[in-house]
Amino acid sequence: ERMNEIVEQGMEAAGTSSAATIGTALHNFCDAYDHGLEPYVPALYAADVQAYLVATVALEPVVSEAFGVCDELEVGGTPDRIYRLLCDLQIPGGPLLPAGTLIVGDIKTGKSLDYGHVAFGVQIAIYARSQWYDISAGRTVHHYRWGDVPVGDRRPWVYGEQVNTEWGLIIHVHAGRGTATVHAIDLTLGWQLAELAINVRKIRSTKTISGPLELVEDYYAAAE
DSSP states (O other): OOOHHHHHHHHHTTTTTTHHHHHHHHHHHHHHHTTOOOOOOOOHHHHHHHHHHHHTTTEEEEEEEOOETTTTTTTTEOEEEEEESOEEEEESOOOOOOOOOOEEEEESSOOOTTTTTHHHHHHHHHHTTTTTGGGTTTTTEEEEETTEEEEOOEEEETTTOOBBBEEEEEEEETTTTEEEEEEEEEHHHHHHHHHHHHHHHHOOOOOOOOOOOOOHHHHHHHHO
């Protein structure tokens, strides 16, 4: 056990998980500011956090880091933010989203967004169609096809309002660069891909696509 600890410390020092660690730190700092706090931010991250605050000046965070479930696909997850647009937003080649629109936003801190759009679209599309899962209401027993289990009550992300299910936002905070940009992502396509992924998962569990043969026995039986 001690050797494992030493190896883990060495890997950390070598930077094996440094990107993930930095990403978690940036998420925490941004989350604190979006809750109206003013946390101490080390100089290493100050420019990144400031870039996030500037990039999201037209976005009001109304839900932050809350767990939700999408019963239609039987999956759950935690969107970084549900934002409210503080001004009209023109989607390039798409519609004009009016001020006041609720829209899911996810913060990414990697070096590039070039290879993650499919996964991001699926992820955010599911969040947009999810409901807030209230873990404080776990005493209630609901009846679902996966059994009678204590689960939390579902409720909308914002009472009386609908989150936009056609478009979402990615806030790319390039860790260590002091830059942040906001990108639109197509949730209609993301939802189609999410449904496709669920169907593929179901198909992969199919066990009747093949079976053993009695070819040799049939051959000799035919010869007789």
